[in-house]
Amino acid sequence: MLDERKLAVLRAIVEDYVSTNEPVGSKALADRHNLGVSPATIRNDMAALEEQGYIHQPHTSAGRVPTDKGYRLFVDRLSQVKPLSAAERRAIETFLAGAVDLDEIVMRTVRLLAQLTRQVAVVQYPSLTRSTVRHVEIVPLAERRVMLVLITNTGRVEQRVIELPETVADDRIAHLRAVLNACLDGCGLSRVPDTVAELPDRLPAEDRPVAATILSVLLETLVERHEEKIVFAGAANLAAADFSVGLREVLEALEEQVVLMRLLGETGDLSGLTVRIGSENPYTGLRGTSIVAAGYGAGDKELARLGVLGPTRMDYPVTMGAVRAVARYVGQILAGS
Amino acid sequence: MLDERKLAVLRAIVEDYVSTNEPVGSKALADRHNLGVSPATIRNDMAALEEQGYIHQPHTSAGRVPTDKGYRLFVDRLSQVKPLSAAERRAIETFLAGAVDLDEIVMRTVRLLAQLTRQVAVVQYPSLTRSTVRHVEIVPLAERRVMLVLITNTGRVEQRVIELPETVADDRIAHLRAVLNACLDGCGLSRVPDTVAELPDRLPAEDRPVAATILSVLLETLVERHEEKIVFAGAANLAAADFSVGLREVLEALEEQVVLMRLLGETGDLSGLTVRIGSENPYTGLRGTSIVAAGYGAGDKELARLGVLGPTRMDYPVTMGAVRAVARYVGQILAGS
DNA sequence: TCTGGCACTCCGTGTTCCCGAGTGCCAAGT
DNA sequence: ACTTGGCACTCGGGAACACGGAGTGCCAGA
Numbered sequence: 001m002l003d004e005r006k007l008a009v010l011r012a013i014v015e016d017y018v019s020t021n022e023p024v025g026s027k028a029l030a031d032r033h034n035l036g037v038s039p040a041t042i043r044n045d046m047a048a049l050e051e052q053g054y055i056h057q058p059h060t061s062a063g064r065v066p067t068d069k070g071y072r073l074f075v076d077r078l079s080q081v082k083p084l085s086a087a088e089r090r091a092i093e094t095f096l097a098g099a100v101d102l103d104e105i106v107m108r109t110v111r112l113l114a115q116l117t118r119q120v121a122v123v124q125y126p127s128l129t130r131s132t133v134r135h136v137e138i139v140p141l142a143e144r145r146v147m148l149v150l151i152t153n154t155g156r157v158e159q160r161v162i163e164l165p166e167t168v169a170d171d172r173i174a175h176l177r178a179v180l181n182a183c184l185d186g187c188g189l190s191r192v193p194d195t196v197a198e199l200p201d202r203l204p205a206e207d208r209p210v211a212a213t214i215l216s217v218l219l220e221t222l223v224e225r226h227e228e229k230i231v232f233a234g235a236a237n238l239a240a241a242d243f244s245v246g247l248r249e250v251l252e253a254l255e256e257q258v259v260l261m262r263l264l265g266e267t268g269d270l271s272g273l274t275v276r277i278g279s280e281n282p283y284t285g286l287r288g289t290s291i292v293a294a295g296y297g298a299g300d301k302e303l304a305r306l307g308v309l310g311p312t313r314m315d316y317p318v319t320m321g322a323v324r325a326v327a328r329y330v331g332q333i334l335a336g337s
Numbered sequence: 338m339l340d341e342r343k344l345a346v347l348r349a350i351v352e353d354y355v356s357t358n359e360p361v362g363s364k365a366l367a368d369r370h371n372l373g374v375s376p377a378t379i380r381n382d383m384a385a386l387e388e389q390g391y392i393h394q395p396h397t398s399a400g401r402v403p404t405d406k407g408y409r410l411f412v413d414r415l416s417q418v419k420p421l422s423a424a425e426r427r428a429i430e431t432f433l434a435g436a437v438d439l440d441e442i443v444m445r446t447v448r449l450l451a452q453l454t455r456q457v458a459v460v461q462y463p464s465l466t467r468s469t470v471r472h473v474e475i476v477p478l479a480e481r482r483v484m485l486v487l488i489t490n491t492g493r494v495e496q497r498v499i500e501l502p503e504t505v506a507d508d509r510i511a512h513l514r515a516v517l518n519a520c521l522d523g524c525g526l527s528r529v530p531d532t533v534a535e536l537p538d539r540l541p542a543e544d545r546p547v548a549a550t551i552l553s554v555l556l557e558t559l560v561e562r563h564e565e566k567i568v569f570a571g572a573a574n575l576a577a578a579d580f581s582v583g584l585r586e587v588l589e590a591l592e593e594q595v596v597l598m599r600l601l602g603e604t605g606d607l608s609g610l611t612v613r614i615g616s617e618n619p620y621t622g623l624r625g626t627s628i629v630a631a632g633y634g635a636g637d638k639e640l641a642r643l644g645v646l647g648p649t650r651m652d653y654p655v656t657m658g659a660v661r662a663v664a665r666y667v668g669q670i671l672a673g674s
Numbered sequence: 675t676c677t678g679g680c681a682c683t684c685c686g687t688g689t690t691c692c693c694g695a696g697t698g699c700c701a702a703g704t
Numbered sequence: 705a706c707t708t709g710g711c712a713c714t715c716g717g718g719a720a721c722a723c724g725g726a727g728t729g730c731c732a733g734a
Binding site: 100101111134135137139141147149151155157158159160161233234235236238239240247248251252254255 | 437438448471472474476478484486488492494495496497498570571572573575576577584585588589591592
């Protein structure tokens, strides 16, 4: 149905359209790519491609534009992820290495990705549920007030101020802290609820009400933050792309955490790149935009996802290369710190 | 030079232009406002106002548009800050009260402000330098690795991972922590460097290298974070305003922390509202935008600033009312937590 | 199966024209 | 000394129109 040459024509159309942002005609194709055939032949192929829904002409007597289906074929079969240059890799590495804490890693990552791809970059904070407890701290603030600080192996820190039901001496707090840490150190966050459940038994009866208060807050923290934090950067790149129409919708979507979450896709195992093209993504108002996403993580488990969002007519090979590279480096940084 | 009626005309022009976004002519003015005079008279006044640079006509035979100078006069002398409705106040209060930690307070604030004003909201995190130490924690992570956690009275938490020059037993760490807290508890962040300087003398000689490492990181933290963190929200509102031209520049500016800092203005004492109109602000590319900002803080000292950014043709009274109200409530929340 | 030729379609651009909103000025009225 | 109605003038923006060019589909011939 689609012989080799027709695929080459489709590839050429995508490439030209991406770089010129104008419907591409048969003559232009024949000139710019040496396909070894005449415009007339190309026209026939184009007719076939259009017949099957890979390209589309905005109106009679205009050139052709790839459809979402066309881009999909291009991404799946007609292109290869383009690796970054050595210089770019070095730049990424040094830029990310300068970060001192998790906030800064995420911040730098999202900016880097935005700059590299000239699109809008989106980065999800490393998931709480997949990481493990590195330390739990209970800090007395006032007579009946403590601050609970939870530190994970990815460097994320959660804090809550807790009002206690009674006055508690500092040494009792210290003991509680010791017990908590003994139980939870290295414990996967998803296992915390179970682990914590049997904890009150090990405490003197007098401490149990206080412990219960603290533990309930601890569990709350885990639940609440289950919906992860997401940041984005590079909105200015949207304005640069000739987005004009629909820009409003896109910006709105970007400010909805929930939408962003779903755009990045389900967190699975550290497989590879996910590409959602135009209408493939779950939100109207984001028709016309594509998402290239990847998981990242320390070691082999995926902690969270990151990606970029741009017009469907983006340079997929380059974008995919950048996303993949950044995801890898962030993983390394996280694993190392 | 400018009699009462000319001022009334200017006020009317600003109001009409803000609500219609179209140059306003003498007839429309006479119709919509009962100034008690005929269009011809208004034309004379307009000519005078234009003469003095308060209004401007885009081209002959168009209506008039306020200049930056005109808006300035309007804000300074012709308008009053419009208080929020009781319902709005309640909404703010309940919305902000739901926040559990500083991140969430800031996050909610910025979204609230964006929604309330339908502009881009900008909120600076409470300044580190003006707050005080509530607690310092040193958490052993591995043999020669600890995490330093600094908690301030505004609920802000800073963390750093530190590589130690030698292996240190946990009880020595605990001792160090106790000493540190004894020194620093309640200490203003700006006084930390001095306070810390004399600290090594109080420690046994063997602990001094370790202490030196930790203290240097602590000081670094303070310096680095001197440049504050800033977040914004509501970029979608920009697209809604007919910004079309220059939107790119505005978005770029928003992503530059430094620019945002300067836009919000110097942190001074908790005075009142700052309004920067169009060309009054320090950045070209933000001509055409105005900034309404206010300081906020717990008690009487200003901890940071927040504000909104929008087209010069914004509804100043309403915007100013919203900014002022939100600043106050955030202050209350911070003081209370 | 490919290719050159040819007639056709339609978008985008430039031109012209006209309408209306708005102005400035002036002379008359209070 | 202001204010007002009248009037001629200006200019931007939209509608109507023509036209060139890019691109197509189709067909007949290689």
